[in-house]
Amino acid sequence: MIVVNNQYPGPLIEANQGDTIIIHVRNDLDSGTGIHFHGINQIGTIWSDGVPGITQCPIPSGGSYTYNFTIQQQSGTFFWHSHLGNTQADGLMGPLIVHNPTDVYIRGRDYDHERVLFISDWKHLTAQTIINGTFTEPFHTKYAGLSLPDSILFDGAGVFNCSQAPTNAHCQQKPLPEIQVQPSKKYRFRVINPGTEAFLTVSIDNHPLNIISADETEVLGPFGIHRVLVPIGERYDFIIDTSQGKAGDAFWLRAQFCAPNFLAVPPGDTGLGLAILRYVEDGMAPSHQLPTTNDWSHPHVNATSCPDLTSDALVPAIKAEAPQTVSSTWFLDSVIGFPLTPQNVTILDFYFNNVTWTNLPYDPMLFRMHKGLSLNESIVAHTVFAQSGAADIIINNRDVTIDHPYHLHGRAFYIVARGQGALTPESYAKLPPSSSVITRTTYAILRIRTDEPGVFALHCHLGLHLVHGKMAAIVVQPQAIQNLAIPDAAIHLCDSCNFPPGVTVNTPGHG
The missing domain is CATH 2.60.40.420 (Cupredoxins -  blue copper proteins)
Known part of the structure; x- marks a missing residue:
C-alpha cells in the first residue's frame, strides 16, 4: 500500500473558489510519480496537471516538487491521485473539495x-x-x-x-x-x-x-x-x-x-x-x-x-448554454486489439484511431510543443485545435463489451449529442438536435472551448485500460503554447540528472 502523510486515503484538500493551492510533494517511493488534481481545469497552470508524459516529467524517487495553482470558476467535489504506473490503485489519492458562497x-x-x-x-x-x-x-x-x-x-x-x-x-x-x-x-x-x-x-x-x-x-x-x-x-x-x-x-x-x-x-x-x-x-x-x-x-x-x-x-x-458554432471537429474511434508481445504472448491493448498510447514519461508532450516540436502520431492519437473558439470531439465506442469512463483533463465540456451506432463525418453533419438513449456501442459528442492553450489528456479512467494504451491528447493553440511561462522547477524535472539509471527520453513507461 502507498500512503500519503501516513494515511489512506490521503489528506483532504479543502479550499474556496479563488484560493491558491500550494502542495509540496516529497516522493519517498522507489519510482517516479506525479499528482493529478482530477477535475481542476488548471487555467493558466497546465504544467500543474500532474501527468508524467503529458504535462510534466516524473517527480524522481527521493525528490520533491511543488504544485501551485489557483481555483478559478470552479467549485464542487474533486479528488487528487497519482498518474503514473496505476499507483492510484495502491492508495496514492485523496479528496479535494472546493466551496463557493454562491453555490445553489x-x-x-x-x-x-x-x-x-x-x-x-x-x-x-x-x-x-x-x-x-x-x-x-x-x-x-x-x-x-x-x-x-x-x-x-x-x-x-x-x-x-x-x-x-x-x-x-x-x-x-x-x-x-x-x-x-x-x-x-x-x-x-x-x-x-x-x-x-x-x-x-x-x-x-x-x-x-x-x-x-x-x-x-x-x-x-x-x-x-x-x-x-x-x-x-x-x-x-x-x-x-x-x-x-x-x-x-x-x-x-x-x-x-x-x-x-x-x-x-x-x-x-x-x-x-x-x-x-x-x-x-x-x-x-x-x-x-x-x-x-x-x-x-x-x-x-x-x-x-x-x-x-x-x-x-x-x-x-444553473443553466449553461453550449457554444452554438464550432470551428473544428475530431473523430475518435475507440477499439480493443490483441497484439503479440516480443515473447509471442497475446495481450489485450486499447486503441484510439488504431493507435495504442506509448507513454514517454521523460519527454512530456507539453514540453515538446513548448519547444516547437510536434507529437509522434504513431505513439499517441492526437489532434490540434489551432484557433480560439469551440470544437467538437466525437467519440465512437466500438468496444461492444466494454463501457469506458472517459475523462478529459483541463476542459469542461458539454454533451451535445449521444446515441447508438458510430458517427462518420457525413452522419455527424446530418444529426438532429435530439439523440437516442446511450448503449455500449455508442457515440458521444463533447463540445469544448478552445480558448486556453495547452496539451490536454483524454483517456479511459480504468487503470489497466490506461496502462494498455487508452490515452489520446488534444493540443490547443500550439503557437501560444510556445509562449507559456512554464516555471523553471517544472522544466528542471526533465533534467537528465532526475532520470533513473539507464532511462532516457525515449524510454517508455506505463501510464
Whole structure:
C-alpha cells in the first residue's frame, strides 16, 4: 500500500473558489510519480496537471516538487491521485473539495452536515505486479481474473473474508466500517469513486437519495431515488434525511460493483461491499449491533447489472448554454486489439484511431510543443485545435463489451449529442438536435472551448485500460503554447540528472 502523510486515503484538500493551492510533494517511493488534481481545469497552470508524459516529467524517487495553482470558476467535489504506473490503485489519492458562497445548495439551509465518502475497489496484488502479469501472461488466463476487486473500501476501510485468504497469509478479521449520523438531520454526502476497475452502485437502506451534484455541476435532482451508479473517476453529491429511525438504529450502506467491464465474474461472487450507517446521539455508548435492514427491491442490482442515471435526468441548477458554432471537429474511434508481445504472448491493448498510447514519461508532450516540436502520431492519437473558439470531439465506442469512463483533463465540456451506432463525418453533419438513449456501442459528442492553450489528456479512467494504451491528447493553440511561462522547477524535472539509471527520453513507461 502507498500512503500519503501516513494515511489512506490521503489528506483532504479543502479550499474556496479563488484560493491558491500550494502542495509540496516529497516522493519517498522507489519510482517516479506525479499528482493529478482530477477535475481542476488548471487555467493558466497546465504544467500543474500532474501527468508524467503529458504535462510534466516524473517527480524522481527521493525528490520533491511543488504544485501551485489557483481555483478559478470552479467549485464542487474533486479528488487528487497519482498518474503514473496505476499507483492510484495502491492508495496514492485523496479528496479535494472546493466551496463557493454562491453555490445553489448551502450548509445550514439545505443540509446540516456534510461528509466526504471515498468508495473504491481494492486488490491485494500491487499495481506493478498486476501490470507485469498483463504484459507477460496470456490474456485469457491472466487478464480477466485480475480485473476483479478483492474488496470494496469505504474511506480506506473494508472487510475481507479471511477464510478465503491464501494459506500462510496474515489475515485479521476487522469490523465493518461505520458512519455515524445524528437523527432528524440532513446530511450531504460527497461520494467519490477513485477506484481503478469497478463501477459502483451506492445505496443506503430506507434512505432515499436526493442528488444535488454530478461531478462539479450542481443539479436539480433526481430526488428520492434508491441508488446511484458512480463510475470510476466520477462524483455524486446527495442529501439524505436521517429521520428513518431513532438513536441506536443502524442501516446498511451498500456499494455494489457491476461488471460491464469485467470479462469474468466468479460464480457466487456478489461483488457487494457493506458499511454501517448508525444513528447516534452525543454521549451515547457505542453499539456494535449489525443492521437488519433490507435492500431496496427495485431496480435490482447485482454483479452484472448496473443501471445508470441518464443525462436527461440530471438538469443543471444553473443553466449553461453550449457554444452554438464550432470551428473544428475530431473523430475518435475507440477499439480493443490483441497484439503479440516480443515473447509471442497475446495481450489485450486499447486503441484510439488504431493507435495504442506509448507513454514517454521523460519527454512530456507539453514540453515538446513548448519547444516547437510536434507529437509522434504513431505513439499517441492526437489532434490540434489551432484557433480560439469551440470544437467538437466525437467519440465512437466500438468496444461492444466494454463501457469506458472517459475523462478529459483541463476542459469542461458539454454533451451535445449521444446515441447508438458510430458517427462518420457525413452522419455527424446530418444529426438532429435530439439523440437516442446511450448503449455500449455508442457515440458521444463533447463540445469544448478552445480558448486556453495547452496539451490536454483524454483517456479511459480504468487503470489497466490506461496502462494498455487508452490515452489520446488534444493540443490547443500550439503557437501560444510556445509562449507559456512554464516555471523553471517544472522544466528542471526533465533534467537528465532526475532520470533513473539507464532511462532516457525515449524510454517508455506505463501510464
